[in-house]
Amino acid sequence: MAGPGFRAGPPLKPVLTGLLGGSFNPAHGAHRRISLFVRDALALDEVWWLVSPGNVLKPAAGMAPLPARYASARQMARRAPIRVTAIEAELGTRYTIDTLRQLKRRYPRRRFVWLMGTDNLAQFHRWRGWRRIAYEMPIAVVARPGYDAKAMASPAMAWLHRWRRRHSQNLIGAKRSAPALVILRFDPDARSATAIRAADPEWYRRYERTSQHDMLTHRLIAAAAPKAAMR
Secondary structure, three states, X not given: XXXXXXXXXXXXXXXXXXXXXXXXXXXXXHHHHHHHHHHHHHOOXXXXXXXXXXOOOOOOOOOOXXXXXXXXXXXXXXXXXXXXXOHHHHHOOOOHHHHHXXXXXXOOOEEEEEEEEHHHHOOXXXXXXXXXXXXXXXXXXXXXXXXXXXXXXXXXXXHHXXXXXXXXXXXXXXXXXXXXXXXXXXXXXXXXXXXXXXXXXXXXXXXOOOOOEOOOOOOEOOOOOXXXXXX
């Protein structure tokens, strides 16, 4: 119990954190550019890249080992307010909704916002528990070339539009800020992992001898069998 004259300090300010999930197969400059743009637009403290062990909506063929994908993300995120993690491999979560709930429990002093491109919004209705994701935390969508029309016409957008905010201010400022959706637009960046793999199918071999520790859990990133995750 506080003694006489004790004066409580101001409440700790929550750490505003963007979550960008994906295969990062490999990570590339568009991931970095989008993350920094969203950080500035939403006044986030930092962005976490959630490198998925696997992806149920993408074929396993052509998916590089997790350590290589993680290493490519670490290299791309260097000297930026981006923290790279493969925490899902440790949590053992199979779907995004389960990952987000566990992150909120594990890091209660952080306020999260889910980040995704219009390519993912177009198929968001196929994700397990996608409506529950919207209730867990605000969603910020970044426009991507060629996907806007599909995203705007998607079943998920038809449901989410009632919570769309025209401005990014205070998207995650309130304690109960979800559901909330904001769509952010900036100069298109056409770089893609698909094009990188087509030009260099064995890109991951550059990281075969790389051994790194997770920036969030500090555990060694070890190869694991791909699992259906991040959807």
